[in-house]
Amino acid sequence: MATESKEYAMPDAGARAAQASEEFETEKLELSMGPSHPSTHGVLRLNLELDGEIIQKCDPVLGYLHRGDEKIAENMTYNQFVPYTDRLDYLAPLANNAIYAIAVEKLAGIEVPERCQSIRVITSEMARISSHLLGLGAYTMDVGALTVFMITFTEREHLYTLFEELTGARFTTSYSRIGGVTRDMPEGWTDKVLEFCTKFLPLLDDVESLLSRNRVFVDRTADIGVISKEDAIAYGLTGPNARASGIDVDLRRDNPYSGYEKYDFEVVLGENGDCYDRYTVRMEEMRQSVRIIRQAIAQLPEGPYRAEDAKKIILPHKDKTLTSMEELIQNFMITTEGPQIPAGEVYFEGEAPKGALGFFIHSKGGGVPYRMKIRGPSFCNLSILPKLCVGGMVSDIPAILGSFDFVMGECDR
Amino acid sequence: MIAQDLLAALQGVNSEVAERESADWPSFNCPIDSLVDVLRALRDNHGYDMLVDATGIDNGVEASPRFTAVYHLQSTANHVYVRVAADCADSENPVAPSVVDLWAGADWHERECYDLMGIKYENHPDLRRILMWDEYPYHPLRKDFPLAGHEGQLWDGEIAEVTGTGTIPAPMAGGPFVSSCSNFEADKEPRAKDESWNEKNEKPNG
Numbered sequence: 001m002a003t004e005s006k007e008y009a010m011p012d013a014g015a016r017a018a019q020a021s022e023e024f025e026t027e028k029l030e031l032s033m034g035p036s037h038p039s040t041h042g043v044l045r046l047n048l049e050l051d052g053e054i055i056q057k058c059d060p061v062l063g064y065l066h067r068g069d070e071k072i073a074e075n076m077t078y079n080q081f082v083p084y085t086d087r088l089d090y091l092a093p094l095a096n097n098a099i100y101a102i103a104v105e106k107l108a109g110i111e112v113p114e115r116c117q118s119i120r121v122i123t124s125e126m127a128r129i130s131s132h133l134l135g136l137g138a139y140t141m142d143v144g145a146l147t148v149f150m151i152t153f154t155e156r157e158h159l160y161t162l163f164e165e166l167t168g169a170r171f172t173t174s175y176s177r178i179g180g181v182t183r184d185m186p187e188g189w190t191d192k193v194l195e196f197c198t199k200f201l202p203l204l205d206d207v208e209s210l211l212s213r214n215r216v217f218v219d220r221t222a223d224i225g226v227i228s229k230e231d232a233i234a235y236g237l238t239g240p241n242a243r244a245s246g247i248d249v250d251l252r253r254d255n256p257y258s259g260y261e262k263y264d265f266e267v268v269l270g271e272n273g274d275c276y277d278r279y280t281v282r283m284e285e286m287r288q289s290v291r292i293i294r295q296a297i298a299q300l301p302e303g304p305y306r307a308e309d310a311k312k313i314i315l316p317h318k319d320k321t322l323t324s325m326e327e328l329i330q331n332f333m334i335t336t337e338g339p340q341i342p343a344g345e346v347y348f349e350g351e352a353p354k355g356a357l358g359f360f361i362h363s364k365g366g367g368v369p370y371r372m373k374i375r376g377p378s379f380c381n382l383s384i385l386p387k388l389c390v391g392g393m394v395s396d397i398p399a400i401l402g403s404f405d406f407v408m409g410e411c412d413r
Numbered sequence: 414m415i416a417q418d419l420l421a422a423l424q425g426v427n428s429e430v431a432e433r434e435s436a437d438w439p440s441f442n443c444p445i446d447s448l449v450d451v452l453r454a455l456r457d458n459h460g461y462d463m464l465v466d467a468t469g470i471d472n473g474v475e476a477s478p479r480f481t482a483v484y485h486l487q488s489t490a491n492h493v494y495v496r497v498a499a500d501c502a503d504s505e506n507p508v509a510p511s512v513v514d515l516w517a518g519a520d521w522h523e524r525e526c527y528d529l530m531g532i533k534y535e536n537h538p539d540l541r542r543i544l545m546w547d548e549y550p551y552h553p554l555r556k557d558f559p560l561a562g563h564e565g566q567l568w569d570g571e572i573a574e575v576t577g578t579g580t581i582p583a584p585m586a587g588g589p590f591v592s593s594c595s596n597f598e599a600d601k602e603p604r605a606k607d608e609s610w611n612e613k614n615e616k617p618n619g
Contacts, residue, residue, distance in 0.1 A: 063544035070529070071553055075560045107436050233463050233489060236518035247489060254492035344436040347485050347496060349465065360485065362470055373468040373483075380465075383521040412544055 028056065033397065035064050042408025044401075046385070050394065058389035060382060065412040073372040077338025078104050078178050081372075086172040088376060088410040091134050092127035092353045094163065096410075097176035099350035102257055103359035104178045107346040108339070110310045114301045116180050117259040121296045122193065123166070123175065124258075124350075125289040129200070130159040131353035132240075132282045132405070139279065139402030140211060143220045148207055155203060158196055165189060178339045179314035180306020190297045197290045208283055221275035225388055225400040228273060235387075236380040239355025241404060244281045245273030251351040258350075263295045275403035282405070313339040338367015354378050354405060376410035415439055419459065419495065426454050433498055440496040445482070448499045449510050452484060456515060461486035461495055464512070467522035469530040470498075471556045479504035480532055484512070501532060511537040529554040561585045 034045035043064035049057035069088070073081050085100040086093035098120040105112060112120075133156045137149035160170040165186060167173040175181055211217050227237065232245040242249055250267040252260040268284040270277030306314055315334050316327035343365040349358040355377025362371040381404055389397060416432065416439035423430040427447035433440040443451045455461040466485040473479065478500035486495050501507035511534040512519045523534040524543040531552035534540055542549060546568035551558055561582035567573040 063542075063546070066544040068553060071558075071560060109436075231517075234517045236464055236516070238465075249489050249492070251492075342436075344434060345440065345496070346436045347438065347466070347494060349487075349494075356465065358466055358485070360466060360468065360483070371470045373466065375466045375485075379521065379525075380518060383518050387517070 031394070035061070042406075042411070044382070044406075044408055044411075046389075046397065048389075048394070048397075053393045053395070055389045055392050055394065055397075058386050060385050062379075062382075062408075063412055065408045067413065069413040070372055070374060073369055073374075075368070077367040078341060078369065079334075079339060082176060083172060083174045085176075086174055088374065088413065089131070089352060089354055089357070089378070089407050090171065090409045091407055092131040093171065093173045094123040094127040094167075094175055095131075095350070095352045096357060097173060098124050098258065099348070099352060099357050100359055101176035101178055102350060103346060103348035103361060104339075104341060105307075106348050107344055107361055107363060108178065108310070108313055108341045110179055110307050110313060112180055112307050113304045114259065115184075115303045116305045116307075118296050118300050119181055119185060119305060120176070120258045121260065121263070122190075122293055123163075125292045125296075126159055126162065126193070128289045128353040129286050130156050130163075132286050133159075135353075135402075135405035136207070136279070136282060139399075139405065140217070142398035142402040143217060145211065145214070145217060148210055151203065151207055155200060158199075162189070162192060162196065165192070177306065177314060178341075179310045180304075184305045190300065193293060194297060197293060201287065201290060204283065204286060211279070212283075218276065220395075220399050221279060221403065223272070224275045224396050225392070225403060226272060226274045227384065227388065231384065231387070232273065235384040237355070237384065238377050238380065239351065239353070240281045240285060241278060241355060241381050243268060244270035244277040246271060251349055251356055255349075257348075260292075262299065263292045265292050275399045278403040278405075313341070334367075340367060341365070341369075349375070352377060354407060354410070355381060357410070374410070374413055376413055378404075378406035378408070378411040379413075382406055382411060415493065419455075422458065423451055423454060426450050433496065435496060438494040438496055440498070443497050443499045445499040445502060445509060448482070448497070449512060449515070451497060452486070452512055453515055455486055455495060455497070459495075460488045460490055463487045463489050464516040464519055464522070465494070467512070467519055467526060469507075469509075469526045469532045469554075471530060471554065474557050477504055478502065480507035480530065482509040482526070482532060507532045508535055509533070510535050511540075513537055528552070531555060 029050040031048040031050055032045060033048055035043040045061040047059040047061060048055055069084050072084060082097060082100065085096040088096050133152040137152035140148040163173055164170045166189060167175045167182070227245045229245050229247055232242050232247055237245070238249065246269055248267060248269060253267055265288045268281050268288065270281050311330060312334070316330050320327040321331040341363055343363050345362050347358060347360045349356040356375070357377055358375030360373040360375070361369050364370045388400060419439055420430065420432055420441065423441060427444055427450065429444045430451060431442045433442045463486065464484065465487045468483050470481040470483060471479060472481060480501040482499050482501060484497045499509065501509055509532050511523055513523065521543060523537055524541060526532050527534060527540055528542040528544050529552060541547060548568060550565065551563060559582070562580065564582060565580045567579055573579060
């Protein structure tokens, strides 16, 4: 099927347009797409310059969701910033929480217990599934397949019920603390996660059967928005978007953190780097996430769920603070001055659902970072748009944006 | 080990390249004149083919040099990172060379750093603000920019004229109550981040 769509492929259309523009004098049309076009995940505006249906120039306008997170981070303690990480990639807050906490823990030089690592892995992978589900639903809706959105949204709801049971919140989970997580998993929670996995896999097959050989879907995505390997590296693409272009990178395997080296999973790669490959990579990634979750639950170690010996970093237990002087003072100091982190610089990237989410922390010691730079994967992924869209058609933009699965919360920060 | 080999190699490019303190990856201080050469050497000779992040640090209003440009490179084959930092010579008008020629993706990173930190990148093809609106007069990530923000004009003159409003500082009363990042014990004492009004700075009418 992919071959049949060649007839409508971009190079031909581009060549035809070039020929046409030689023959006729055409007027350029400036079109402002957005900021609230339904296909834009968040508020992104594209200033397009069109020659008929062909895009000649694309200038993304960012910043509608800029909240100054980096400035805010410089003005509050490490733990106070955790809720702000929820709002970076607000479709996968659990993954952001974990990566942020690991970055600060690297600087502090503390190791969290294995149980905590496993909890972080399970929640991160669940966040990946929920993020990919929404990304997939929105993507297919953009190219005209509404049913998938309904299915994936319902399934995502099941995940959110599980998140709520674990963290107390559906969306803004704020689950991590520097040196651990807020609370242990409730009893029987892992069984519910496994039950979800069992029900989820056949559903994913259903979705795949709706899309993978769907003529309309394939026509709209195959050979559209092709990103070469070289371009992907030059523009700093990461995550599923880079893997769809055939770049063999996955931080979970390459720089294992939080105990990812213990689990067996495949890194899925695409071949062509087109919109269709970005879809297949994400589909397969969800299956791998289920694999990781199952292994993590099967190997789940007992023990503490936070670094109890990091006295100056993690808050003492509440019952102790009410009865013991030592812990009361500790509680007061950590709450007001923040967890005591040594001076130094650290850069840590973790594999968030959208790509490599990085935190660069420059600390002068104490409870507040001196400078914190957040590297949002969506920001880097989108930076290729001005190059990618040129020569394409306006109708390709929803497909390209959908396949990128970006979120403006972490792009604008 | 990697750090020592890299340092020796980079000192071949410029003898003033020095090791920088780091809690994780190899990290180097580099004179700003040879920044592009050092980064090119890292990319071409040592396999650091991806620019993952380019940003800046404001070392404080009094500090000299005040601004530092920081780059993080990753090797997609060996999965290791390196950090290169370069101090900008002029603290009033910090300038750094653009690396867009080396990595096309540096375009947006440098625009962002220019926008928020005010470092000008020489030879950048299109150095505009990216997150704030074009007419915005400040660089918010500089240390002398207050957390609450400044009073100013709206980005759209038409809206400003009709509504008669502008941007106002955020109300900070009851805001975060934290210690600051400082070398002095007295400054480290936790206090409210209320920068909007106090004895010295009275609450405006209305």
